[in-house]
Amino acid sequence: MTIQWYPGHMAKATRELQEWIKRVDVVVELADARIPQASRNPVLNDVLSDRPKVLAMVKTDMADETVTKQWQQHFEQNGENVVLMNAKHNKGSGKLIQEVKRLAQPKMQALQKKGIKKRAVRAMIVGVPNVGKSTVINRLVGKNQAKTGDRPAMTRGNHWLKVSNEMELLDTPGILWPKFEDQEVGYKLAITGAIKDERLDFQDVVLYLIQQLQKWYPQALEERYNLSELPSEGVDIFETIGRKRGCLIAGGDVDFDQAAEVILRDFRSEKLGPISLEKPE
Numbered sequence: 001m002t003i004q005w006y007p008g009h010m011a012k013a014t015r016e017l018q019e020w021i022k023r024v025d026v027v028v029e030l031a032d033a034r035i036p037q038a039s040r041n042p043v044l045n046d047v048l049s050d051r052p053k054v055l056a057m058v059k060t061d062m063a064d065e066t067v068t069k070q071w072q073q074h075f076e077q078n079g080e081n082v083v084l085m086n087a088k089h090n091k092g093s094g095k096l097i098q099e100v101k102r103l104a105q106p107k108m109q110a111l112q113k114k115g116i117k118k119r120a121v122r123a124m125i126v127g128v129p130n131v132g133k134s135t136v137i138n139r140l141v142g143k144n145q146a147k148t149g150d151r152p153a154m155t156r157g158n159h160w161l162k163v164s165n166e167m168e169l170l171d172t173p174g175i176l177w178p179k180f181e182d183q184e185v186g187y188k189l190a191i192t193g194a195i196k197d198e199r200l201d202f203q204d205v206v207l208y209l210i211q212q213l214q215k216w217y218p219q220a221l222e223e224r225y226n227l228s229e230l231p232s233e234g235v236d237i238f239e240t241i242g243r244k245r246g247c248l249i250a251g252g253d254v255d256f257d258q259a260a261e262v263i264l265r266d267f268r269s270e271k272l273g274p275i276s277l278e279k280p281e
């Protein structure tokens with residue numbers, strides 16, 4: 001589902017987030033490992049108050065492993081608690097749970113000192129649309145939910161999902177809006193499917209993707225589209241791929257919309273291999 005965000009939505013989302021965060025001990029922020037910067041929204045830090053936060057880089061199976069490690073190091077140097085996740089193959093859930101518990105420790109100990117009965121650590125998942133929130137929630141609670149059987153539909157935002165006896169998760173994720181600050185960020189969000197922004201030209205989005213691939217992963221382009229040598233201009237690569245794939249309009253010119261669809265589909269279905277669209281400075 002893609003929603004168009006307006007200032008009213010954003011204000012409401014921020015208020016709701018603030019309320020939910022008050023009820024949890026730890027916040028889990030999801031970022032797409034392919035665009036770990038563009039897929040985050042700094043507004044989250046404004047509403048965290050003193051809650052500790054884990055940054056879970058998800059979809060690591062789709063990203064360039066070397067670049068993901070660089071990002072992890074970059075974020076850790078900035079004092080963040082980072083966990084790498086691949087929800088598709090269920091990797092990283094254990095680490096995430098461990099990290100949430102670790103970060104909640106000081107608060108849990110303080111509560112116990114005050115004589116408050118021990119309770120499960122409470123956390124919530126937050127992120128932009130399509131980043132993988134539901135998938136991660138399912139990974140964390142999947143088995144336990146199955147065990148509890150068919151519970152009636154729950155009121156959103158008011159219930160806790162059991163991860164284990166020691167951890168609970170808010171039943172609904174916090175949705176952050178994608179950043180619209182500059183065109184490049186918009187392109188990255190559109191390529192990865194976080195936004196379907198009508199303000200962006202589809203062909204421009206794919207041209208940007210081609211240029212990024214040409215710069216960082218020329219081999220992926222050559223191999224996928226059987227090109228012995230890449231033309232030097234992105235737009236010429238675009239045209240060559242279109243022609244190779246038979247995306248033509250009457251008269252024999254390349255149908256760039258159709259070619260764009262082919263390339264974007266290939267990228268999203270990992271036909272071009274694991275790719276990161278941004279690197280730490």
Ligand code: GDP
Pocket residue numbers: 058059060061062085086087088089127128129130131132133134135136
């Ligand atoms: P939400 O909108 O943030 O709740 O995102 P979803 O959980 O619905 O996930 C969006 C898409 O990303 C779905 O097609 C998921 O299958 C896919 N997805 C989520 N996590 C991963 C992951 O770690 N690896 C891969 N390859 N796909 C993922």
